Amino acid sequence: xxxxxxxxxxxxxxxxxxxxxDKKIDFVQIEFWQYHGIEEYLKNKNYMDAxxxxxxxxxxxxxxxxxxxxKVIEKVxxxxxxxxxxxxxxxxxxxxxxxxxxxxxxxxIYPTQIKDKEYLFKAVKFSSKISKAxxxxxxxxxHNSYMVPGGVTCDPTxxxxxxxxDLIKEIKEEYIKEIMDENLTSHDLERFFENLPKDIGxxxxxxxxxxxxxxxxxxxxxxxxxEERNKSLSKNALYNNEYYEVGPLARMIINKNKNIKKIYDxxxxxxxxxxxxxxxxxxxLLDYIEQKLSEVDLCEPSFLKxxxxxxxxxxxxxxxxxxxxxxxxxxxxxxDYYNIVVPTQFNLASSTKENPSxxxxxxxxxxxxxxxxxxxxFDICAVCMSH
Amino acid sequence: xxxxxxxxxxxxxxxxxxxxxxxxxxFLNYKEISSLFEKVNFEYHPLFLSNDLExxxxxxxxxxxxxxxxxxxxxxxxxxLISKLFFKAKKVxxxxxxxxxxxxxxEGLMYNKEQKGHYYKCRDKIINLPGCPPHPDWIAxxxxxxxxxxxxxxxDLNRPKDIFAYxxxxxxxxxxxFEWKIDAENFGTKEGCLFYFQGCQGPFTHSSCNxxxxxxxxxxxRAGTPCFGCTEPNFPKNDLFKTDTxxxxxxxxxxxxxxxxxxxxxxxxxxxxxxRLSCKLINYKCGDxxxxx
Ligand code: SF4
Ligand code: SF4
Numbered sequence: 001x002x003x004x005x006x007x008x009x010x011x012x013x014x015x016x017x018x019x020x021x022d023k024k025i026d027f028v029q030i031e032f033w034q035y036h037g038i039e040e041y042l043k044n045k046n047y048m049d050a051x052x053x054x055x056x057x058x059x060x061x062x063x064x065x066x067x068x069x070x071k072v073i074e075k076v077x078x079x080x081x082x083x084x085x086x087x088x089x090x091x092x093x094x095x096x097x098x099x100x101x102x103x104x105x106x107x108x109i110y111p112t113q114i115k116d117k118e119y120l121f122k123a124v125k126f127s128s129k130i131s132k133a134x135x136x137x138x139x140x141x142x143h144n145s146y147m148v149p150g151g152v153t154c155d156p157t158x159x160x161x162x163x164x165x166d167l168i169k170e171i172k173e174e175y176i177k178e179i180m181d182e183n184l185t186s187h188d189l190e191r192f193f194e195n196l197p198k199d200i201g202x203x204x205x206x207x208x209x210x211x212x213x214x215x216x217x218x219x220x221x222x223x224x225x226x227e228e229r230n231k232s233l234s235k236n237a238l239y240n241n242e243y244y245e246v247g248p249l250a251r252m253i254i255n256k257n258k259n260i261k262k263i264y265d266x267x268x269x270x271x272x273x274x275x276x277x278x279x280x281x282x283x284x285l286l287d288y289i290e291q292k293l294s295e296v297d298l299c300e301p302s303f304l305k306x307x308x309x310x311x312x313x314x315x316x317x318x319x320x321x322x323x324x325x326x327x328x329x330x331x332x333x334x335x336d337y338y339n340i341v342v343p344t345q346f347n348l349a350s351s352t353k354e355n356p357s358x359x360x361x362x363x364x365x366x367x368x369x370x371x372x373x374x375x376x377x378f379d380i381c382a383v384c385m386s387h
Numbered sequence: 388x389x390x391x392x393x394x395x396x397x398x399x400x401x402x403x404x405x406x407x408x409x410x411x412x413x414f415l416n417y418k419e420i421s422s423l424f425e426k427v428n429f430e431y432h433p434l435f436l437s438n439d440l441e442x443x444x445x446x447x448x449x450x451x452x453x454x455x456x457x458x459x460x461x462x463x464x465x466x467x468l469i470s471k472l473f474f475k476a477k478k479v480x481x482x483x484x485x486x487x488x489x490x491x492x493x494e495g496l497m498y499n500k501e502q503k504g505h506y507y508k509c510r511d512k513i514i515n516l517p518g519c520p521p522h523p524d525w526i527a528x529x530x531x532x533x534x535x536x537x538x539x540x541x542x543d544l545n546r547p548k549d550i551f552a553y554x555x556x557x558x559x560x561x562x563x564x565f566e567w568k569i570d571a572e573n574f575g576t577k578e579g580c581l582f583y584f585q586g587c588q589g590p591f592t593h594s595s596c597n598x599x600x601x602x603x604x605x606x607x608x609r610a611g612t613p614c615f616g617c618t619e620p621n622f623p624k625n626d627l628f629k630t631d632t633x634x635x636x637x638x639x640x641x642x643x644x645x646x647x648x649x650x651x652x653x654x655x656x657x658x659x660x661x662x663r664l665s666c667k668l669i670n671y672k673c674g675d676x677x678x679x680x
Contacts, residue, residue, distance in 0.1 A: 007462060010434050012408045014461070033459045036405065036492060048628040052615055056491060059409030059520065085575075103415070111436045120435050121421045128416045128523075132602040139610030140601035141416070142409045143520055146612050153574040153611030157669065163604075299673040302575025302611075383408055 004368075008375060011108060012060060013382025015348070016232075017375070019368065028363045028371075030350040031232035034386040042338040047073055047330050050338065051145040054326075057340065057387045059142050060103065063096040063134070064319035065340075068326035070147040071212075075313035076330050077149055079306030085151035087292045088302075090214065091164075092134045093317070094289055096141075098171075098282040099130040100320035101248070102179070104379045105188075105279055112372040113192050122178070126171070133167045136160050151303035158298060165293050172286040180279050184259055189279060193272065201271035201374040203362040207250035208239055208346065210325065211318030215288050219254045222316040222325050225341060234385050236349030236357065237341050245269070245358040246322025246346045247379065249277040257284075271362075271377045278379065308333060319343055321379050342384040396428040397534040400445045400472060403433035404465055405492040406452025410483040413520035416602060417527045426534040442468075447533055448476035453485040453493030454505065469496075473506065479513045480529060487517040487544075488620040497545060501620045515545040519617035524599050525550050546593065546618075554642060555606070555614045556589035558597035565590070567661040568653050574611055577668050581613045583637065586628045588616035590641035 004019040018029040038057055042050055054069045055062030067089060074081070106123035131141040137154050138144040146153045156164075180186035210222045220239060227235040236243075244250070249269060252260035260277050267273045314327040322343030329337035349357035356364060359378050366374055403411075411434050417423065431440045433451070440461050450469060458465040473479060473496075481487045481496045488495040489504070496506040497513050506513065516529055529547060532539050540548040556562065564570070564580035571579025581587035589597070592614055596606045608614055615627050624631075631638040640649045 009461065012434070013403070034405070038491075041491060046626050046628070049623070049625065052623055052627045053491065056407045056409065056519070059407040059412045062407070062409065103412075107415075107435055115436060117424065117436055121424075124415050124417070124420045127412075128418045128602070131416045132604055135602035135605045135610075137610065139605045139607040139612050140596075142412050143617075144607060144610070144612060145615075146607075146610050148574050151575055155575050155577045155611060157577075158671075297673065298671045303573055305573060383406075 006371065008372065011376065011380045011382050012058065012384070013386060015380065015382055017371065019371070021368070023368060025363050025366050025368055025371070027353045027356075028360055029231065030348050030357075030359060032234040032382055032385050033232055034382070035233040036383075036386050038387045039338045039340060042335045045335050046333055047328070047335055048148070050328070050335060051148060054340075055143050055145065057342075058381060058384045060100055061096060061320050061381065061384065062142050063093055063138075063144070064317060064324055065326075066145060066147050067093045068315060068317045068319075068324050070149060071315045071317065072313050072326045072328045073149045073330070074306065075315055076311040076328060077306040077309050079150050080304055081151045082300040082302070082304060084296055084298065084300035085302055087296055088137050088152050088154070089147055091289050091292055092138050092146075094215070094285045095130050095134050097318075097320045098285050099127050100379075101278050101282055102126045102130075104320075105179075105275075108379065109275070109373065109376040110188075110192060112376060113194075113196060119188075126174070126179075129167060129171050133164055133171065136164045136167070148303065150306040151301065153303070155302050156298070161293065161296060161298070165290070168286060168289055168293065172283075172290070175282060175286065180283065182283060184263070184276060184280055186279060189275060192275070196271075196370070196373060198272035199267050199270045200366050200370055201274065201362040201377055203245055203269050203358045204243060204356075205269050206242070206244045207253045208244035208246050208323065209250050209254045209318065210246070210316040210323035212316060213318050215285070216251045216318050217255050218316075222314060222323070225325060227341060227345070230350040232350065234350075235345055236351060237345035238349070239346075243349060243351065243355070243357045244346060246343045247278070248281045249274045250322060251281070251318065252277045271374055274377045312337075321381055321384075322346060340387055342381065342387060344378075344381050344385040347378045348380055348385065396426055397530070398428050398430050398446045399449060399530075400430050400440070400447075400476070401432045401449040401451065402469065402472065403460070404450055404452030404469065404486065405455045405458060406483070406485055408434070408451075409520035410451045410526070413523050414526045415523075417523035419527070423527055423530060427530055442471050442475070444475045445472075445477070447478050447480060448472050449480045449482050450486045450496060451482045453489050453495060455493035473509070476512075478533065479506075479509075481513055481515045482526065483521055484517045484519040484617055484622050487515045488622070490519060491623060498620060510545060513545055514539060514541065514547065516550075517546065517618040518594065519622060522550075522596065522599055522601060525595075542593070550595050550599075551593040551618065553593070553595040553598055554590060555592045555594040555596040555608070555618075556641070557595070559589055559606070559608045561608055564664060566656060567659065567664055568657040569661065569664050571611075576611065578664070581608055581611070583630055585613040586615075586626070586630050587613035588619075588639070589614040591639045592616040592619055594618040
């Protein structure tokens with residue numbers, strides 16, 4: 001059978017798709033050939049250096065990598081942090097998710113259907129505000145290292161918290177007005193589907209949430225995750241030897257979100273449901289962030305010095321694209337071993353026709369004309385994949 | 388030399404070499420991006436809407452990320468792709484610490500860490516904009532200047548002086564603590580300088596992070612995180628949260644002074660024991676409200 005090779009770029013890097021089938025996609029292999037070697041780079045470095053290096057796994061979701069890094073080190077140290085530090089970390093991490101979803105929608109997937117630069121400007125309008133909100137606590141975005149074992153480095157004043165609250169309120173109001181409202185009405189989303197069927201891109205219908213978080217319930221234990229080499233330079237991630245979809249749709253289904261369930265009942269796990277889940281999630285997160293900020297008690301310490309210990313640990317957090325796992329082994333303050341499993345390794349694994357990964361399953365039997373949109377509806381991060 | 392015709396927009400090809408895409412995402416925090424788009428045409432960009440890549444002439448080639456052998460990109464090998472585009476471009480912007488010095492991932496265009504790099508000989512054509520990532524305003528500034536055909540004053544590492552004539556120490560809210568040699572022994576305080584105990588490299592890092600604030604509001608040192616010197620050739624050094632010392636004395640001291648002068652001054656400053664700065668600036672009380680307790 002003829003194999004069509006297609007390089008998909010503008011996904012924080014690139015992937016090569018080897019497509020079998022002429023008009024309809026019979027099967028597709030997904031390959032990533034850009035290896036960065038961060039885990040090797042970390043070896044023998046002081047454990048604190050990981051707080052600076054790991055955000056550089058990815059320029060768009062580096063904060064999630066920071067969060068996972070600090071949590072895995074704290075697990076080794078059995079460190080405690082104040083509620084205040086906990087809230088700050090949660091707020092900035094969730095803001096990163098909001099920002100990622102907006103950029104994914106308008107910059108990554110939107111141009112597959114609508115070629116209009118105005119949408120880039122719209123994304124920038126939001127991203128610059130969200131980054132600013134993160135920077136009030138974290139100093140800058142992207143690439144800060146304000147989470148440290150034992151807490152956070154910042155010590156904001158009431159005035160800063162006030163500015164942050166006002167900014168979140170503004171972002172939320174604009175989100176509801178310009179992107180999607182609480183009833184899931186989204187003019188831009190409907191425009192995207194003007195010439196695209198809503199029920200394409202159905203996948204495995206199996207969902208996984210592993211992150212330890214206050215806002216999302218998990219339905220699995222990250223200790224059951226296994227990595228496997230595929231034919232390219234990336235690794236597949238399997239849970240109990242099976243493929244699962246991770247990410248916003250998984251979070252909504254596992255957490256029984258009523259609004260998304262309604263759409264899911266009609267369209268199942270299709271491109272439309274997946275996109276709705278991702279664009280709807282920021283509304284839930286912004287509500288939660290507002291609530292959390294009202295609980296901040298500035299009398300609490302930002303940082304409690306932990307005891308440095310040797311040992312191993314593994315953690316999972318919920319990153320924009322799904323569950324993110326970091327594993328560390330520390331010996332004499334140095335990193336002995338580091339391993340990272342990113343969400344894209346679950347969603348975009350490259351397996352066989354008989355046992356396809358979520359993205360492979362979503363593409364199979366679809367019209368070749370839809371490849372770009374369906375592939376991107378998983379929100380691929382090639383640079384995380386190539387860590 | 389005019390590098391483009393006034394009637395047209397600045398034609399830019401932006402290539403993603405070995406990068407984390409932090410530079411692009413930093414740029415996407417530039418609020419006035421739409422006015423920049425009136426002057427600049429992104430013929431190819433690795434994330435946003437643009438034409439398919441063709442190897443052709445352009446006014447400005449932007450390289451984001453490091454060079455590396457055997458690294459595929461867009462159907463070429465990366466280094467081959469860059470060299471094809473490099474010689475067709477009128478000017479080249481090495482964007483971000485990776486493209487300038489190699490950073491974590493490989494080699495830079497003009498430098499390989501502190502050594503001369505592959506394109507050192509072609510340095511007349513290159514503008515270096517280090518930073519991991521570079522600040523959005525810095526990127527916009529360079530693009531705006533080039534599109535207006537204005538000459539950018541460069542330092543001896545080809546970095547724009549408007550940005551790199553400063554140190555990231557300048558404008559830091561902790562400067563008064565630095566002056567009186569009061570150091571923060573722990574994280575999470577408004578008080579104290581981060582130089583001695585937390586590894587801050589602000590006093591000898593060329594960058595305007597505390598002048599042109601990040602995301603309009605803050606910077607790493609303002610948020611209590613040391614400056615990691617991300618605009619310099621040796622970024623990231625080892626032990627980023629520790630100050631390099633030699634027999635207990637900081638190995639690197641503020642730019643422009645002799646070690647001896649610096650040590651004398653610090654000794655005196657320390658002995659003066661500034662009382663106001665030796666205690667908490669604000670003591671929030673739990674459950675603060677208007678009523679007196
Ligand atoms: S914290 Fe760093 S940048 Fe700020 S005053 Fe101290 S040395 Fe300078
Ligand atoms: S403060 Fe230092 S480490 Fe931070 S961005 Fe500026 S130069 Fe880089």
